[in-house]
Amino acid sequence: MVARAQVDLGEIEQFLFKEAMYLDRGLYDEWLDLFADDGLYWVPAAPEQEDPYNHVSLYFEDKILRQMRVRRLRHEQAFSLQSPVRASRILGNVLLEGVDDDSGVCRVRSTFHMLELQFGEQQTYGGSYTHELMPVADSYKIKLKRVDLINCDAPLDIMQAFL
Amino acid sequence: MAFNKTPKEFRDLVRPDRVHRDVYLDREVFRDELRRIHGRAWLYVAHESQVPSAGDFMTTAMGVTPVVVVRHKDASIRVLRNRCGHKGAAVVGKRCGSAKSFRCMYHGWTYDTDGSLQAVPQRKAYDGTEIDLNDPAHGMTPAPRVGTYRGFVFASFAAEGPELETFLGPTTTALDNIADRAPDGEVEVVGGPFRLIQRNNWKMVIENLNDLMHPMVVHISSTEAAEQEEAELPEGQKPPPEIPLLTSNGWSYDFWNGLRVVCCEYGHSLMGAINTPPDTDPVFVEYADVLEKRHGPHRTDEILSYPSVMALVYPNISLHTSYQQLRVIHPIDVDRTLLEVWTFRLKGAPEGMYRRCRSYANLVNSPSSIGNADDVEAFMRVHRGLENDTMEWISQHRNVGQDQQTNEGVVAVPGTSELPMRNHFKAWLAYMTEEQGNGR
Numbered sequence: 307m308v309a310r311a312q313v314d315l316g317e318i319e320q321f322l323f324k325e326a327m328y329l330d331r332g333l334y335d336e337w338l339d340l341f342a343d344d345g346l347y348w349v350p351a352a353p354e355q356e357d358p359y360n361h362v363s364l365y366f367e368d369k370i371l372r373q374m375r376v377r378r379l380r381h382e383q384a385f386s387l388q389s390p391v392r393a394s395r396i397l398g399n400v401l402l403e404g405v406d407d408d409s410g411v412c413r414v415r416s417t418f419h420m421l422e423l424q425f426g427e428q429q430t431y432g433g434s435y436t437h438e439l440m441p442v443a444d445s446y447k448i449k450l451k452r453v454d455l456i457n458c459d460a461p462l463d464i465m466q467a468f469l
Numbered sequence: 470m471a472f473n474k475t476p477k478e479f480r481d482l483v484r485p486d487r488v489h490r491d492v493y494l495d496r497e498v499f500r501d502e503l504r505r506i507h508g509r510a511w512l513y514v515a516h517e518s519q520v521p522s523a524g525d526f527m528t529t530a531m532g533v534t535p536v537v538v539v540r541h542k543d544a545s546i547r548v549l550r551n552r553c554g555h556k557g558a559a560v561v562g563k564r565c566g567s568a569k570s571f572r573c574m575y576h577g578w579t580y581d582t583d584g585s586l587q588a589v590p591q592r593k594a595y596d597g598t599e600i601d602l603n604d605p606a607h608g609m610t611p612a613p614r615v616g617t618y619r620g621f622v623f624a625s626f627a628a629e630g631p632e633l634e635t636f637l638g639p640t641t642t643a644l645d646n647i648a649d650r651a652p653d654g655e656v657e658v659v660g661g662p663f664r665l666i667q668r669n670n671w672k673m674v675i676e677n678l679n680d681l682m683h684p685m686v687v688h689i690s691s692t693e694a695a696e697q698e699e700a701e702l703p704e705g706q707k708p709p710p711e712i713p714l715l716t717s718n719g720w721s722y723d724f725w726n727g728l729r730v731v732c733c734e735y736g737h738s739l740m741g742a743i744n745t746p747p748d749t750d751p752v753f754v755e756y757a758d759v760l761e762k763r764h765g766p767h768r769t770d771e772i773l774s775y776p777s778v779m780a781l782v783y784p785n786i787s788l789h790t791s792y793q794q795l796r797v798i799h800p801i802d803v804d805r806t807l808l809e810v811w812t813f814r815l816k817g818a819p820e821g822m823y824r825r826c827r828s829y830a831n832l833v834n835s836p837s838s839i840g841n842a843d844d845v846e847a848f849m850r851v852h853r854g855l856e857n858d859t860m861e862w863i864s865q866h867r868n869v870g871q872d873q874q875t876n877e878g879v880v881a882v883p884g885t886s887e888l889p890m891r892n893h894f895k896a897w898l899a900y901m902t903e904e905q906g907n908g909r
């Protein structure tokens with residue numbers, strides 16, 4: 307049994323900041339490593355989307371699909387990346403929403419704003435992150451990273467990296 | 470109707486084996502297309518399942534004209550221009566919903582679900598003036614023709630023209646096939662679509678649908694990413710279905726040359742099957758059983774081996790039969806196009822079957838698709854490249870003179886022929902030049 311009081315919020319925050327930094331700096335191996343083996347990366351296509359199974363999603367990627375995207379991001383002939391994609395994000399309002407009694411998995415919600423360079427132009431994205439973090443040894447593994455974009459159902463340009 | 474260009478000027482832009490770059494770049498041509506093509510052709514607007522009961526509505530656009538698709542009291546579907554007869558304000562602001570009538574938010578003019586003007590506040594103020602509020606022009610003027618084929622709703626702004634089925638021609642078989650794949654014989658839309666912005670002329674999207682010379686070149690990064698991933702799977706692990714869907718883009722020219730592309734009247738086309746159903750997938754096996762219980766083995770086989778995966782109904786939809794999805798091509802501006810991607814559930818099929826459709830859509834049609842990103846890049850580069858003054862004509866010469874006439878239409882020989890592009894422009898020119906132009 308894991309009590310809420312035993313969860314170190316500072317540690318969780320540092321974990322999220324580190325994850326954001328890996329993505330901003332394109333350190334994808336390090337980023338992939340943050341996930342549990344069965345961890346999921348999910349960006350719903352509809353506001354308040356209930357699940358990734360009964361509706362399309364902007365991203366719904368397990369380990370293999372995440373790795374595949376990283377391989378493409380690094381591919382010499384990924385033509386749409388010749389004008390590079392760069393990102394910078396800031397996250398805050400980190401809130402521990404709950405801790406699962408049995409597994410100790412923490413559900414953490416945060417807010418993010420993000421700038422991305424694509425086609426030589428700046429894009430903006432924003433919304434909320436929901437992380438389900440499983441405690442391991444001296445850190446966490448991501449069971450789920452859910453990204454709710456405020457414009458998830460609006461017309462979007464192509465999106466190539468991770469949010 | 471006033472047009473920017475004369476028929477002669479349009480004829481000067483299209484040759485049997487090339488087109489002038491102005492067809493993609495000239496904003497006057499674009500405005501004329503909206504009137505002559507999108508203003509007359511049958512356009513897909515919605516699926517019946519989106520407006521099941523009287524009063525149910527959804528908004529969309531025909532060309533750039535905002536419309537409301539609504540189920541009227543008499544159960545028929547009406548397609549109304551989404552603009553108020555008073556000062557033109559958009560009357561319906563929601564994407565979808567249900568209403569007994571539509572009331573304009575500005576001065577309160579109120580319309581019935583057939584578009585007729587029902588009520589005007591202080592109506593007496595118009596007494597003795599020259600306006601005739603009973604003139605249908607002050608309503609939310611409906612599209613004069615609305616037609617449904619197997620639940621797919623089409624509308625035309627032209628009062629006259631070919632019947633919907635005549636227009637659809639051989640592409641009816643693709644619409645039939647999507648519906649027939651459902652054990653109950655009909656599909657229903659699931660949720661909202663993907664909406665993807667593209668920075669190019671709408672015709673470039675259409676041309677790419679049957680451009681079989683591009684996959685192995687454009688998609689090399691996603692193809693090889695998938696190949697590498699497959700190669701590094703742990704011993705004995707079955708590759709997920711996403712992998713073959715991406716690696717197939719890397720197949721040889723021989724494969725694409727052998728694919729059957731049938732080009733029909735009105736600019737439509739049907740493309741042969743690439744990915745045969747993964748019949749070992751337990752979900753698919755269960756589904757095939759359900760279908761067989763309804764139809765018997767012979768008919769089931771006929772349905773599941775229908776030979777076209779992709780149908781283009783020119784000028785606004787591309788239909789994927791075996792993965793039940795529909796892409797709607799919305800022109801926004803001469804250099805901007807919006808693609809909507811809708812997915813369908815097969816009524817009466819095991820729930821898992823939608824998951825197949827959904828994962829295909831996520832992989833191939835999402836704004837984040839690692840395959841589609843390079844298509845979008847190619848379209849953008851073509852559009853920008855054409856702005857270069859040293860290139861006036863765009864070649865469509867590949868395999869000219871080798872087309873094969875059949876009962877269904879003209880078959881591209883080989884599959885990588887540029888016949889589909891020439892076929893679009895044959896229809897385009899008909900729309901743009903004929904008085905009653907209907908794209909034939």
Ligand code: FES
Binds near residue numbers: 557558575577
């Ligand atoms: S604009 Fe609609 S009532 Fe005036």
Ligand SMILES: [Fe+2]
Binds near residue numbers: 683687688
């Ligand atoms: Fe492509």
